[in-house]
Amino acid sequence: MEQQLVIYNTLSRNKEVFKPLVEGKVGLYVCGPTVYSDTHLGHARPNITFDLLFRFLLHKGYRVRYVRNITDVGHLEDEVEGTGEDRITKKARLEMLEPMEVAQKYMNTFHRNINDLNVLPPSIEPRASGHIIEQQLMIEEILNKGYGYESGGSVYFDVEKYNQKYRYGKLSGRNLDDMRTNTRKLEGQDEKRNSFDFALWKKAADEHIMRWPSKWSDGFPGWHLECSAMSTKYLGNQFDIHGGGMDLTFPHHECEIAQSTAALGHETVKYWMHNNMITIDGQKMARSLGNFITLDELFSGKHELLEKEYSPMTIRFFILQAHYRSTLDFSNEALQASEKGLERLMTAIKTLEELQAEEESTIDISGLKEKCFTALNDDLNTPIAISHLFDGVKMINSIKAGKEKITKEGLENLRSFYKTVVFDILGLRVENIAESNNDSVLNSVVDLLLNLRIEAKANKNWVLSDKIRDELNSLGVEIKDTPDGFEWNLK
Numbered sequence: 494m495e496q497q498l499v500i501y502n503t504l505s506r507n508k509e510v511f512k513p514l515v516e517g518k519v520g521l522y523v524c525g526p527t528v529y530s531d532t533h534l535g536h537a538r539p540n541i542t543f544d545l546l547f548r549f550l551l552h553k554g555y556r557v558r559y560v561r562n563i564t565d566v567g568h569l570e571d572e573v574e575g576t577g578e579d580r581i582t583k584k585a586r587l588e589m590l591e592p593m594e595v596a597q598k599y600m601n602t603f604h605r606n607i608n609d610l611n612v613l614p615p616s617i618e619p620r621a622s623g624h625i626i627e628q629q630l631m632i633e634e635i636l637n638k639g640y641g642y643e644s645g646g647s648v649y650f651d652v653e654k655y656n657q658k659y660r661y662g663k664l665s666g667r668n669l670d671d672m673r674t675n676t677r678k679l680e681g682q683d684e685k686r687n688s689f690d691f692a693l694w695k696k697a698a699d700e701h702i703m704r705w706p707s708k709w710s711d712g713f714p715g716w717h718l719e720c721s722a723m724s725t726k727y728l729g730n731q732f733d734i735h736g737g738g739m740d741l742t743f744p745h746h747e748c749e750i751a752q753s754t755a756a757l758g759h760e761t762v763k764y765w766m767h768n769n770m771i772t773i774d775g776q777k778m779a780r781s782l783g784n785f786i787t788l789d790e791l792f793s794g795k796h797e798l799l800e801k802e803y804s805p806m807t808i809r810f811f812i813l814q815a816h817y818r819s820t821l822d823f824s825n826e827a828l829q830a831s832e833k834g835l836e837r838l839m840t841a842i843k844t845l846e847e848l849q850a851e852e853e854s855t856i857d858i859s860g861l862k863e864k865c866f867t868a869l870n871d872d873l874n875t876p877i878a879i880s881h882l883f884d885g886v887k888m889i890n891s892i893k894a895g896k897e898k899i900t901k902e903g904l905e906n907l908r909s910f911y912k913t914v915v916f917d918i919l920g921l922r923v924e925n926i927a928e929s930n931n932d933s934v935l936n937s938v939v940d941l942l943l944n945l946r947i948e949a950k951a952n953k954n955w956v957l958s959d960k961i962r963d964e965l966n967s968l969g970v971e972i973k974d975t976p977d978g979f980e981w982n983l984k
Contacts, residue, residue, distance in 0.1 A: 496870040498553065500734075501818060503742065503765040504664055508872055513733050514763060519550050519557045520732030522724040522762075524741055525618070527564040528599040529584045532606045533785035534808070534823065535738075535771045535778040541809055541920070542768040542817040543736045544612040545873055548918050560727045561615040562720060565596035565622045566703060566713055579713075582702045592703050593622075594947050601943075606788040609805040611920045617727050621719040625705045628714040628722045631756050632693045640755035644684035646696030646710030652689050655751050664750055664765060665743035691748050693718055717748035725753065725761055735762040739769050740777070768817045773798075778823065786823070800825040803832065806924050810835040813875045813919055834883075839923055841886040842911050844893055850901035856892070858903055861885050862910050869918065882914065939970055 498511040513519050523543045526536060543561075550557050565581070585592040621628075632648055635641040640655050641648055652661050656669050672689050692715035697704040704711045724732065737746065746765065753761045770777045778785050786796050794802030803811075811831035815821040861881060868877035885907070891897040899907065915921050942961055949958040962972050 495553075496866055498549070498870050499872055500764060500766060501872050503767050504762075509764065511733075511764065513555065514731055517554070517556060519555045519734065520728035521547065521550070521557055521559045521734045521736065522720070522728055522732065523559070523561045523615075523735075524720060524737035524745070525561040525563050526600075526603050527580065528596045528603060529580045530599060530780055531787040531789065532599075532603045533778065533780065533787045534791060535785060536603075537607070537610060537788060537808060538771050538812055538817075538821070539736070539738045539768050540607050540612050541610060541812045542873075543766075544920055545813070545817075545875065545918070546734075546736070546766070547613060547615075548920055549869060549873065552913070552918055558617070558728060559615040560617045560619065560724060562723055563596075563600055563618060563620045564716075564719065565593070565600065565620050566625075566719065579701055579703060585702070590947060590951055594951060596622075598944060598947060602789075609788070609792065610809050611805070611922050613920070619723045619727065621714070621723070622703075624719065624723050624726070625714065627726055628718045629694075629707055631718065631722045631752065632714075634756040635693060635752065638755055638758075640751075641693055642686065643709055644686075646712065647684060647692060648694040648709055649685055649690040650693055650715075650748070650751060650755070651686065652691070652751070653687055655755055659751070659754055661751055662747065664747050667743060667747070691715060691717065691744065693752070717745055717752060720745070721749050721752040721756070721761075724749075725757070730757050731759070731761055731763070733762075734764045734766055736766045736768075739767040740779075742767055769820050771812075771821050771823060773823045775822070798823075798825075800829075803828050804924055806921055807832045807835055809919075809921060813921075814879060816872075816874060816876055818872070835921070838882060838886060838915065838921075841889045842915065842923075845889050845904075845908055845911060848889070848892055848899065848904060850904045851898040852900065853898055854900045854903045855898045856888050856903070858899075858907050858910070861888070865910075865914060869914075875919070878914070879919075882911070885911070939965065943972070 499508045500511050501507070502509045521543070523539065526532065543559075547557060547559050579592075581592045581595050584590075585595045588595065590598070632641065635650065636643070636648065640651050642651055652669065655661055661667075661669055662672070669689070673687070694707060694709055694714055695712050696710035697712045701713070704713055724735065735746070735749075750760060750762070772778060773784050773786075776782065776784060786798060788805075788808070790796040790799065791803050791808060792805060794800075807828060811828055812821065814831060814834070861884060865878050865881040865885075868874040868881065871877075888897065889907075892899050942965060946958050946961040949955075949961065965972060
């Protein structure tokens with residue numbers, strides 16, 4: 494009998510047996526990146542966590558529609574308070590680019606980095622800027638139901654009104670009375686009825702570049718709205734799993750629940766899953782705190798906190814060695830231990846291919862497999878699963894040393910087991926460290942030249958733009974201009 498998958502549901506604060514809404518099918522939505530800067534180690538964790546979930550669901554035979562969004566709409570620096578400068582426009586001003594050039598530039602880097610980490614692409618990757626109409630329609634529905642109000646060209650969600658029928662704060666455990674006591678209106682927030690009301694649509698200030706027309710004003714959607722609109726568009730009004738980092742529980746996911754429930758009359762998500770943070774010196778690694786290490790820096794070793802470069806698979810293995818719901822602290826020692834552990838595992842897999850079968854077997858493969866899959870089915874407990882894989886490594890080394898025996902059937906079974914768990918589910922792959930570093934340098938050089946081409950086009954220097962394209966083409970780098978920017982690959 495196949496083991497049942499159990500996952501921790503943030504909403505119930507309990508582990509629950511996973512039962513999809515439609516037998517054999519899974520709808521999975523995960524919050525993707527806001528593309529205004531380079532991808533860092535903290536971003537790697539949710540992408541690897543939910544790539545693991547995606548892979549394991551596929552292994553279990555489910556048909557999975559995995560949706561991961563791209564936030565390329567210029568939201569404000571402080572989305573909770575609705576203040577500050579638009580992040581993408583700010584970066585565009587600093588880099589002297591168009592806002593959508595900034596979004597394209599960092600989206601390209603994000604895709605390259607997570608491809609290096611062997612993260613599978615989602616089934617659908619919608620961009621917020623391409624779903625403005627859907628977001629406006631959801632706002633209208635919320636207004637029609639009486640849970641929103643217009644003020645000065647902006648539209649806000651009426652949290653107090655919503656809380657009279659539903660419970661605002663159920664995901665994060667917050668209480669509205671406490672929020673009312675502990676929050677206050679800031680200067681410039683007079684148009685809101687309550688300080689805790691959040692924007693569904695913001696009227697754009699004169700200097701705000703990223704704006705769209707609406708019946709309320711020329712403006713832009715609130716940060717939380719895009720995920721409610723796009724998840725239901727592609728997964729339906731009810732779907733199985735919504736994932737993201739623990740830091741998104743409040744306000745982002747809390748507001749998502751409120752918006753969707755107000756618009757549709759019911760909640761949309763059955764299971765909420767959240768990964769914990771990567772910390773550095775005990776503090777969350779974040780762009781806003783300035784304490785991050787980018788993935789390109791990790792792959793090249795070019796950061797003051799790094800003692801050496803670390804390959805993409807070392808980073809992936811480092812993240813998988815901790816349970817996704819526990820904090821994971823960065824250190825060179827931990828990364829180097831992961832590097833050695835990964836090397837030991839890959840050496841054993843290579844040894845496994847070289848072993849010779851015997852007429853009899855003295856090892857128990859079925860017990861190893863059962864314990865490993867029991868761990869994975871227990872809320873994706875990768876640390877325990879990996880510990881069992883290393884028990885198997887001892888077994889492989891004992892067979893090689895002639896201390897244990899294995900039959901042909903057992904050997905094929907063991908090889909298949911390691912291929913399935915290590916490569917298909919954990920998403921690791923064999924890599925040559927030198928080649929990996931060379932690839933990282935090549936990618937960085939090509940990205941640098943393409944970003945120079947973006948600047949040349951922005952300055953209408955068509956001669957330089959065409960020269961960069963032609964020179965790269967002659968070196969075997971094919972560039973394709975698309976409506977959304979550009980793509981490149983080696984011929």
